[in-house]
Amino acid sequence: DAGVxxxxxxxxxxxxxxxxxxxxxxxxxxxxxxxxxxxxxxxQFIFQYYEKEERGRGNFPDRFxxxxxxxxxxxxxxxxLLLGDxxxxxCASSLNFDRGGELFFGEGSRLTVL
Amino acid sequence: xxxxxxxxIHITVSEGASLELRCNxxxxxxxxxxxxxxxxxxxxxxxxxxxxxxxxxxxxxGFEAEFKRSQSSFNLRKPSVHWxxxxxxFCAVGAPGAGSYxxxxxxxxxxxxxP
Numbered sequence: 001d002a003g004v005x006x007x008x009x010x011x012x013x014x015x016x017x018x019x020x021x022x023x024x025x026x027x028x029x030x031x032x033x034x035x036x037x038x039x040x041x042x043x044q045f046i047f048q049y050y051e052k053e054e055r056g057r058g059n060f061p062d063r064f065x066x067x068x069x070x071x072x073x074x075x076x077x078x079x080x081l082l083l084g085d086x087x088x089x090x091c092a093s094s095l096n097f098d099r100g101g102e103l104f105f106g107e108g109s110r111l112t113v114l
Numbered sequence: 115x116x117x118x119x120x121x122x123i124h125i126t127v128s129e130g131a132s133l134e135l136r137c138n139x140x141x142x143x144x145x146x147x148x149x150x151x152x153x154x155x156x157x158x159x160x161x162x163x164x165x166x167x168x169x170x171x172x173x174x175x176g177f178e179a180e181f182k183r184s185q186s187s188f189n190l191r192k193p194s195v196h197w198x199x200x201x202x203x204f205c206a207v208g209a210p211g212a213g214s215y216x217x218x219x220x221x222x223x224x225x226x227x228x229p
Contacts, residue, residue: 042204042219107157
């Protein structure tokens with residue numbers, strides 16, 4: 001079975017632009033989470049979605065938004081990009097949203113903001 | 115809120131030597147604990163997890179970790195390191211409930227292996 005897939009793998013944007021990152025979870029997984037990993041740091045939680053509803057949000061500005069589609073895939077959108085948004089964006093899927101368990105991570109989308 | 119501390123930013127060991135990576139967590143109840151490994155430019159791969167039960171857990175690639183509640187620790191060990199183990203290692207704590215589920219990661223420990 002395919003794991004978590006993310007696209008694009010790499011992209012370069014300039015300040016002020018908008019970016020959309022995409023994620024397809026493991027088949028059967030209904031929860032998708034997004035994490036930001038700045039160089040030299042551990043991943044930081046951005047969002048969790050389950051059954052198309054936002055279930056959790058980390059300490060990120062409103063420039064960050066996401067959604068989940070009926071097939072459980074997800075998009076992360078970032079508006080008005082700042083240099084500090086340069087990071088590896090990781091998507092993770094899991095079977096449920098609240099009872100804990102293992103998160104399965106994709107290989108990430110590396111965003112560079114110039 | 116939960117937190118994770120990995121005191122060692124960078125560790126260098128010789129191939130064949132034993133390894134212990136430290137992890138301390140802060141959480142009010144029994145947490146879910148994880149160790150992930152990340153190779154350069156890659157995503158995260160789960161090495162092992164602790165949810166409940168036996169406090170010594172075995173993982174992939176010969177790794178093990180021991181949950182010590184009294185010390186709030188979940189240290190990762192391997193008896194004999196291979197050159198391919200060079201990577202960055204992240205400890206994470208998960209706290210279910212409250213309508214969502216998220217992992218809190220430490221800042222990571224970079225492992226270098228000397229041939």
